[in-house]
Amino acid sequence: MRQLLLLMGVVLLSMQLFAQQRSVSGKVTDANGKPVFNATVLVKGSSMGTTTKEDGTFTLNLPATAKTLVISSVGLAPQEVSIGNRATLLVALQPTDKDLQEVVVVGYGTQKKADITSAITKVGGDKVANVPFSSVDQTLQGKVAGMQSVTFSGQPGANQSIRIRGIGSYAASAQPLFVIDGIQINSGDLSRQTTSSNVLAQLNPDDIESISVLKDAAATSIYGARGSNGVIVITTKRGKSGKTKFNATVEAGSNIHGDLMKAGKPLRTADWLTLYKEGYTNSYLVANPAASLSTAQAAAATSAAAYGDGTVDTDWPSLLLKNGPQEQYNISASGGDAKTQFFISGGYFKQIGTTIGEDLTRYSTVINLDHQVNDKLSFSLSIEPSYTKQNSFISNSSAFASPTMEFYFERPTSNPFNADGSYNIDRTSSKNFSTTYNPLYIVAHDIHSLDNFSAIGKAAGTYNILSNLKFTTSFGMQYNNLEEFQYNNPLHGDGAASNGRGYSYYTRYALYDWVNQLSYHANLTKDNNLTLDLGAGTEAINSRGYNITSQTNNYPTLLLVDAANASTPVAGKNDGTDYNFASYFSRGSLTYKGKYILAASFRRDGSSRFSESHEYGNFPSASLAWNVSKENFMDNLKFVSDVKLRASYGSSGNAEIGNYTWRQTYGYGLNYNNLPGGGFNGIGNSELQWEHANQADIGLDASFFKNRVSLILDYYDKKSDKLLFNQPLSLTTGFGSITNNIGALTNKGIEVTVNATPVAVKNFTWDISFNFTHNKNVVTQLPPGQTQIISGVEYIAPGHDIYEFYMRQWAGVDPATGNPLWYVDNTKATTTTNINAAATVPVGKSASPKYFGGFSNTFTYRGFGLSADFYYNYGNYVRDQWASYLTDEVNSAYGKYAYTLNRWQKPGDITNVPKLYTGATNSSASATNSASINTSTRFLYKGDFIRLRNIVLSYSPDQKFIKKIGFSSLKVYVRATNLWTKVYDNAIPFDPEQGISSQSNLNVLYNKSVTAGLSLGF
């Protein structure tokens, strides 16, 4: 404390050192002579300064020592002007060489783009602002070469799967590390009872200044043990000195459910009954070979009558899907003087889903402050609290109470309403909900909510020990407080068996990340041709998870849903989960004439997730870059604006396994007869280590024709070894698997990004942006003695893609008999009707796309702008996990896909749907047919698609007009997301975007949205 007081005293003293002696005035213009408003004018080497007025003029009192002014403005290159004896200065700022002067946020700092030696993609905040997606990771889809961002659920606030340069892990998480304002945050889904939630949904994309996606080892090795899946560094907006600027956005619109595929629309009553009776008739004739067709049909009609007389014809999609309003309001203020700058924002976001019972509301604020005490000492503070409320019913295949599951599973013959308009909740008759629940009643009476309060905060101080030696300490915290509540009503649904059921889950994560670093810059030669940058630091991360769980049953009334009112406590417990990292990191780079840059980094990481003998790991990297265009021999190639070659090699790690996986444990909760019980439940492995990834990257950055065309090319080869695998064990051990460092895999790929401005004439420009990624994953090594690891439809074996499907090869339907056929083996030479004679094989089709990327076109004409962003995905296959219920008549009691109508009916029919038989019966013909629904390539579809992810039409009136009505900027726009999708496999019953593992799980349909907005600056 005393030192702090001392510091403050020093600060006050030093501020008085600058006596005011003379003044200078001037005018700042751009290259065309137009005045520049709000340009910053600073006395070099001090924090004295001012900003220009609207006419570009400024007046500044100068200390005696002042020799040079530094003048800067957004979008223009900063310029240093020697004052000399002049009292008036005219300064014309040149446009930035936008690519070269751009500053990019990298690990533990920033770098000029020209000096970067690694593969980093920067996405500006303007690209993610005001988009009606609930979290920024969804917006990033298609924007970054090498990064796959996949949605698996249209539920507002759902988690997003992200893979950078392929999947580098199996048992450990393959999600990248997220760093927000320098804090390595807990990301992903922290909820316990909610189908899907996303920590990033807490962050208002409007508050983001920039996003850096770190891809190669030169960029990620500095994050050591957590870098091998790539790192996404998000930086929030900070204040800029000058007059306070306000930005306000108002946006509203509607969400519309995504397209239902023709093949997968649920059948309506007439068709459903036709198929039911046909299956029944066929089965009857097998069981009673002597019976006549009419007898069989009569029996079928009797059986079908149990489902009603056919007059009820419920259109379930129309009842379970709806349009959902969408709105957001954001306002921010930014400004400050030369010493203190602030950015303050507030945002409100609300999205109502397109499946009933789904919505997300977010309130977010940011306060970012920067204060420069003097030229030695500065402080900064960031506070980013936010609150979200998410309602989301079980929105996948996990329960009959799930509206998205009932969408497909309900029979069209069931009427959700009684004659008097009340909900029909009868479960005794097949005419009603004998096998499922009425989802409309469930959504109207049950509650599934998540209240998430979170805050990210950071205090940092920087002290310039010497002019070229800087010490920074930064203490960041992330706090997540999740309150989940689930209530199942006592009359109908999952709560009926317990006369009402309530769950109350409290989950808290508190994380701190303390970074101390020294950075040093030196000119090694007098002519500044050789410069050295060094940095070293320590980092300590501590995350503590704490949760309380309560469950109560037996509710006395429908009116009260809180646990206090229930009579029977079932569960009440608390638990926790912690991890720590202790790290040392360093980096250095040597630059010669801006042409040759050699860089290296080293990190040593310790983690609580490994035993004492293996807790530390080392992660080095080296990289170099050659700015070819700065060579003399390039001077003649006028069309080349800039060419840089990059190469890097290094290692990073992955420690994203359970916090206590390595320990051999005996756990509790195995209670019996109202007594506590425990057992040997954690097999542990004290030999566990980091998963290592060694990655080589060669890259080319080039731009031509005065930056009208730019190109970024990268080739990478990432070898992951000591892979954390759940190695299957003989089940006779009592464990299914042991986590072990075994196996290796590689990801090799190419990334291409092209940006071009084909047309730029007066009043009209056309910009194109295109990116392309090709990634090939190959498993290269398995544990000794194992040639393959099989888990359900997953197949891991050397030479195969880690996401290759493993199942029987479907050979179609025999046109003569209608029987299903499978290939006996992978040679596809022989077919069989006996499923047990068909081998289960790796089918050579993967859930991972071969190619994906995005392309966008932007047209601007006068004040009008039109931009369209497409996302494409090619070469993967998608599995329908639920077809066994939703096609054929084996499980005849459920809703059916429309394509079931194409069933085989008579000899000669060419179709993929076999002759229908009801139930699993044992006579030879129908036994074969009941196996038709077993997992095979029959239910594998091509996942190729192109989606119009985002289209915006905007209009900004003439600047004079805007000024006249008192604003500094004004834009109106209409935006549509996911408006159009082209799917290439007509047979697929659902949208092909089904998460990273490409397996349908009856999740919420993707949303389309149409919104209109107004953006104002003043």
Place this chain on the structure above:
Amino acid sequence: MKSIKYKLSLFLLAAVAFGSCKKAFLNDKPYDAVLLVDAIKTESDLQGAVSGMYSSLRTTDLYGRTLPVKGDLMADNTFVTTSNSGRYIPLNAYLFTNNDAYALAVWTNAYVAIKYANSIIQYGSTITPANANINEYLGEAYATRALMNFELVRNYSHPYTAAPTDPGIPLVLKFDETAVPVRGTVKDVYTQIIADLEKAYSLMTVYRGTAYFSKYAARALEARVYQNMGDWANAKTTALDVINNSGVVLTPSTGYVAYWNNPAVQAPPAKTETLFEVASDYTSNNQFDQIGFIYLTAGGGYGDILVNADLYNAYSATDVRKQLIGVGTRSGQTGTAYTCLKYTNAANGTDKDDTKVLRLSDVMLIAAEAYYNTPDIANANLYLNKVAQQRDPSFAGWSDAGAQVLEDILVERRKELAFEGNRFWDLVRLQRSFTKTTNQSPLVTVAVTPSNNALIFPIPLNELNVSHLQQNPGF
């Protein structure tokens, strides 16, 4: 001068920061588990471990549901109705693939229970000084291991009565993740089961109620094991030991329905009907996967499995057991639907159905069958009628002679032990052919002969992928 203080204070700060990483910083311990080697050190620890072991028997795919369901569904007692949730279809249809989910789940969970039993035997044996309670707990672990090995060997290997030298199941007597499992013979497995049960019998002296193995529950299991081996002399000795010495009595017929409807286990000194049952209580149960929900729709059940009409018709009107089959209708089912009423507490708000594993009436019928085979027809009929006339006081009693006595015993076993998972094993161990109804509307049946490969589960594909055990025929 000032700037020096500046630097000093900042360097001090830096020093604190750089020096803050201590060893303990990286040592996080779990909140809900202890290290295995520290877990079982006292009698109280051992009791907790035994409770954990029993809770593993309650899983859905052991006594929670699948084992008792399988023993009737794969026989001629029950079938899956047309309107169903998709559960137990392969068992109903006698159609297994080598990756059958039930074959996998029973295998997996039985070996988990064996793992718990083994860790109790390994660590509990080292607690000194031993006392009656510690010995009781150890005995329960031996009995549980025997029970699991018995279930495994009859579910995955050919019956001892038909092929004692066919491959058995891997015997795991100690946890060792590096051990390579092998299939010895069926006989090897039975030898180990008998050894474990003898050990249990010798260790146990304390009766803790029906939710736990007791000395005579272990003996009753031994009688059943000998019955499955066709070792009638030992079956008789062990069965009579239970009947004469356990103190367990049959309930009068007037109390029999109430006995089934009561979801509570019996605490000492109560000893009625049950020798051993796996307990479910209000907080620890299988929720929607409780056995009652597979039979009944009330309270949100699936109601997938119905009772064959001929089983219902086998009971006389005065037989109290007839009241344990409900008569009604079921969606998707033409005509009358018969339902099992032995598990009616799935939606009960205070306690849930327990699964009876060993009952005195079963032991009496084993005694009858043992007498029949030794041969002693008079005593066979005596023990047979002890059960039959207890359930139906107006029944005059069985009095057949010759081979018919065995048929009478089987009928009585079917009626007495219906829905407890026994019928199928009677048919299998006696190598009977029978007709299994797989669907009643339309009527579809399977003619099951002793050569049907589906009479035993395939060794799960997941196991074969790792340990290369010999697969069963037909898979």
